Amino acid sequence: MSIPPSTVEQGQILIVEDDNDLAELIAMHLSLQGHETTRVTSLGVAQLHLSQTQYDLIILDRGLEDGDGITLCQSLRHKQNWLPVLMLTARNSEIDKVAGLEAGADDYLTKPFSVLEFQARVRTILRRRSHRSSCAYHSEGDTHIPATLSLNGLVINPELHHVEINHHAVQLTATEFTLLYFLAQKPGRVYSKEELLQQVWQTDFSGYQHTVCSTVNRLRTKLEHANPNQPFIHTVWGVGYKFEAA
Incomplete structure (x- = not known):
């Protein structure tokens, strides 16, 4: 079940995930919502794309081949870059969740997660980004x-x-x-x-x-x-x- 693109805040989304099957599944469901996606598997390549392209959201895994995704999130926030980050991880302890949020992530999902919840959280982050000025x-x-x-x-x-x-x-x-x-x-x-x-x-x-x-x-x-x-x-x-x- 997918949400029609017309009901979703559409955006340019960077997927940083080294599990190819999961990355492909995420990209498919985001595309069904009308989003444009770019898939990368490492922090280094992600940083290169971020320096060249303006994105609306990062879907960021924590356990990557060249480090913890949390370091990329911290780097963005240190530079006063408030690009929304939805962090994905297999670590489901409360301490890990707090660490991700304290690093500046806007939201946090533990694997495995339902497609509907994933879509809902993406919609919420993008909607909040586009309405932030008018809301507050x-x-x-x-x-x-x-x-x-x-x-x-x-x-x-x-x-x-x-x-x-x-x-x-x-x-x-x-x-x-x-x-x-x-x-x-x-x-x-x-x-x-x-x-x-x-x-x-x-x-x-x-x-x-x-x-x-x-x-x-x-x-x-x-x-x-x-x-x-x-x-x-x-x-x-x-x-x-x-x-x-x-």
Whole structure:
């Protein structure tokens, strides 16, 4: 079962996977969704393609012939390149998943995975990429210039993808940053998981419920590590999450 191309955000996708059968299967299902794909089997060749072509998404395996795919993701983020990354791996421990997300991956799938879930996650990432500006980055009277927020020592600059607390930088992934900026625009407003899925992740796919919780927890931990005396993200039990600056 495949989703008709017209209902999917179409894109140019780089597949970095050294299992030829799996790479071929992935490419086939992406093509059925209307995407254009390029397949490579190593980090070195992937970096060459990234230097020559503008992609909308990377499907990135961790266990590659010339290293761990996580290093490519870290390299991109170090260069302030926020190209979406969907990481694939046979490693299914919680520690491995967190390592991939902390490296800057936008999402993480463990092998084996269902085609429907794979397609749903690709759609979600591409939709979120295309709607990121209209969802979160706007200032009143000008939808093209993102507004920098300054709230009780916390500064969020969406143009530079920069967050600092009391003049100390806080390193966030693209999804963590988008979530923080979204919540911080309306301090005190409580959002349910379903609302965050729709507004931040741009999906209603129920498989992302756990992703919302884990992303909120990682974001909260990073902010509290920078300033233990000022919790910004609060859980409203049975309802959802809110941002508080006071």
